[in-house]
Amino acid sequence: MRHKPVLLTEAVQCLALRPGMVVVDGTVGGGGHALEILKAIGSAGRLVALDRDPEAIERCRPLFQNYPQVSLHQANFRNAEKILDLLNIPSADAVILDVGFSSDQLEDENRGFSFDREGPLDMRMDPGDPVRARDLVNDLSQEDLEKIFREYGEERWSKRFARAIEYARAEHPIETTGDLVRVIQSALPRSLIGTKSKRMPMLRRHPATRIFQALRIAVNDELNALSEGLTRIWPRVKVGGRVAVIAFHSLEDRIVKNQFRAWAQAGEATLIFRKPLTAQPEEIESNTRARSAKLRAVEKTHEGHR
Numbered sequence: 285m286r287h288k289p290v291l292l293t294e295a296v297q298c299l300a301l302r303p304g305m306v307v308v309d310g311t312v313g314g315g316g317h318a319l320e321i322l323k324a325i326g327s328a329g330r331l332v333a334l335d336r337d338p339e340a341i342e343r344c345r346p347l348f349q350n351y352p353q354v355s356l357h358q359a360n361f362r363n364a365e366k367i368l369d370l371l372n373i374p375s376a377d378a379v380i381l382d383v384g385f386s387s388d389q390l391e392d393e394n395r396g397f398s399f400d401r402e403g404p405l406d407m408r409m410d411p412g413d414p415v416r417a418r419d420l421v422n423d424l425s426q427e428d429l430e431k432i433f434r435e436y437g438e439e440r441w442s443k444r445f446a447r448a449i450e451y452a453r454a455e456h457p458i459e460t461t462g463d464l465v466r467v468i469q470s471a472l473p474r475s476l477i478g479t480k481s482k483r484m485p486m487l488r489r490h491p492a493t494r495i496f497q498a499l500r501i502a503v504n505d506e507l508n509a510l511s512e513g514l515t516r517i518w519p520r521v522k523v524g525g526r527v528a529v530i531a532f533h534s535l536e537d538r539i540v541k542n543q544f545r546a547w548a549q550a551g552e553a554t555l556i557f558r559k560p561l562t563a564q565p566e567e568i569e570s571n572t573r574a575r576s577a578k579l580r581a582v583e584k585t586h587e588g589h590r
């Protein structure tokens with residue numbers, strides 16, 4: 285299944301695109317937002333489309349083969365300004381980041397993103413990166429694992445799960461998604477499991493959800509990429525240009541909110557909406573990923589002094 289873009293109309297509309305504009309899509313993924321952007325900027329426009337995942341780039345290639353105005357690059361958006369340099373593009377009218385992972389990545393068991401699919405415990409968006417989730421799980425100290433689970437997963441049982449991993453890996457390395465899920469499940473507190481007649485009364489989500497989120501964020505250094513990506517692309521956004529970000533959990537959204545507010549307070553930007561935009565019930569019904577999506581956008585009003 286191809287990735288279904290979230291908040292498609294809202295995200296593209298809030299960029300206020302016109303024919304001929306230059307746009308950076310830092311997370312091209314399945315190309316859904318990019319195709320909609322292309323409709324708005326037309327053949328006189330320019331779309332610089334990036335993804336750190338080479339498979340996403342290969343999947344997008346046929347989509348854009350009839351669009352000479354698209355430059356497709358395998359790159360981390362934290363280095364987007366370097367790609368603009370490479371293309372001799374001084375500045376952009378709009379930037380969109382739809383962060384996190386795609387359904388294409390989640391559904392491929394060989395990538396190790398899903399606790400529902402047995403596969404290698406990998407989670408690298410860019411397979412050229414050196415560290416896999418299995419490396420963190422087997423090599424980090426119990427304390428460091430606990431910190432990752434607490435900070436990136438906001439996991440209440442971080443210490444308990446880190447300790448369980450420490451015990452389990454002393455017996456056998458934890459190599460697969462299934463190995464990790466079994467360790468987490470074996471360490472669940474009784475109060476969460478419940479009794480036979482009232483099974484898992486407190487569990488609204490899979491017990492490994494937050495652990496997988498935390499490891500994915502750590503493996504891909506996602507939060508630093510987001511904050512660095514925003515600060516480094518900002519000087520390359522034209523005055524009057526817009527930046528839109530779709531975030532999928534509170535840690536990402538906090539970074540975006542704080543950065544946008546800082547630009548607004550410095551007199552460099554205005555917020556397009558005071559509160560983030562979320563998906564309509566109809567979209568959530570047809571795409572559960574939309575449930576947690578938050579869209580924020582700013583318009584650059586003045587050049588900064590950096």
Ligand SMILES: C[S@@+](CC[C@H](N)C(=O)[O-])C[C@H]1O[C@@H](n2cnc3c(N)ncnc32)[C@H](O)[C@@H]1O
Binds near residue numbers: 288311359409510
């Ligand atoms: C939610 S999907 C984007 C979907 C896309 N907007 C669409 O319409 O199909 C997120 C994508 O961003 C990519 N990604 C995440 N962090 C990235 C980063 N720092 N640099 C470049 N790409 C990144 C992932 O590899 C994934 O393909």
